[in-house]
Amino acid sequence: MATPVFQDAEFYITVTKPEDIVKPVYPEIAFIGRSNVGKSSLINTVLSRKNLARISSTPGKTRGINYYLVDRKYFFVDLPGYGFAKFSKTERLKWQNLIESYLTQSKNLRIICLLIDSRHDLMEIDLQMARWLQYHERPFFIALTKTDKISKNDLNKAIKKYKEYFPDHHVFPFSIKDKKLIKSTALFIKKFLS
Numbered sequence: 001m002a003t004p005v006f007q008d009a010e011f012y013i014t015v016t017k018p019e020d021i022v023k024p025v026y027p028e029i030a031f032i033g034r035s036n037v038g039k040s041s042l043i044n045t046v047l048s049r050k051n052l053a054r055i056s057s058t059p060g061k062t063r064g065i066n067y068y069l070v071d072r073k074y075f076f077v078d079l080p081g082y083g084f085a086k087f088s089k090t091e092r093l094k095w096q097n098l099i100e101s102y103l104t105q106s107k108n109l110r111i112i113c114l115l116i117d118s119r120h121d122l123m124e125i126d127l128q129m130a131r132w133l134q135y136h137e138r139p140f141f142i143a144l145t146k147t148d149k150i151s152k153n154d155l156n157k158a159i160k161k162y163k164e165y166f167p168d169h170h171v172f173p174f175s176i177k178d179k180k181l182i183k184s185t186a187l188f189i190k191k192f193l194s
C-alpha cells in the first residue's frame with residue numbers, strides 16, 4: 001500500500017471560548033464552511049482516519065473549534081459550520097465571536113480551506129465568508145465537496161464558475177469517495193504546512 005501523506009493524527013482539544021484558543025505552537029490549517037458541507041469528512045479522509053472528526057447527518061454537530069494534532073507538528077482545525085437555520089440568534093453571535101477571534105488572532109494559521117457544496121450555486125453566506133477572509137487578508141483555497149453526487153459535466157461547470165468568482169484562489173474538487181482527490185488534497189495541504 002502507498003504511504004499515506006499524513007501518518008499520525010490525534011484529537012487535541014475542543015475550544016468553545018475565544019480566551020481558550022490554542023497558542024500558536026504548530027502551523028495550522030483551518031476548515032470552514034456551511035453546516036453539513038463535509039468538513040469533518042474531509043479531515044478524516046485526508047488523515048486516513050475513519051472517526052477522528054465527528055461526522056453527522058444532523059447539521060450543526062461540530063459546536064466548538066476542534067483541534068487535531070497531525071504528525072506531532074501540524075494542527076488541523078475543524079471550525080463549527082455556519083448557516084444552520086435552527087441556530088438561535090444567541091448561538092449565531094457566539095459562533096461569530098469565536099470564529100472571528102480564531103481567524104483574526106491565530107498567528108500560525110497558514111491556510112484556510114473554505115468548503116462549498118459542489119451541487120449548489122454560490123450562496124450569499126459563502127460569498128460573505130469569502131469576502132470576509134479576503135478583507136482580513138487570510139489566505140484560503142476552495143474545496144468543492146461531494147463531487148460524487150454530480151455529473152462530470154456539472155462539476156466542470158462548477159469549477160469554472162468558482163474560478164471566475166475567485167480568480168486569485170485555488171479551487172479543487174473533493175469527494176470522500178475519490179482516493180485520487182483525497183491524496184492530491186492532502187499533498188496540497190502538506191505543502192502549505194511544511
Ligand SMILES: Nc1nc2c(ncn2[C@@H]2O[C@H](COP(=O)(O)OP(=O)(O)OP(=O)(O)O)[C@@H](O)[C@H]2O)c(=O)[nH]1
Binds near residue numbers: 037059
Ligand atoms: N456522498 C458524499 N457524502 C459526503 C461527502 N462528504 C461528506 N458527506 C456526507 O455529508 C454529511 C455531513 O458531513 P460532515 O463531514 O459531518 O459535515 P460537516 O461540514 O463537518 O458538518 P458540521 O460539523 O455539522 O458543520 C455526512 O452524512 C457525510 O457522510 C462526500 O464527498 N460525498
Ligand SMILES: [Mg+2]
Binds near residue numbers: 040041
Ligand atoms: Mg463537522
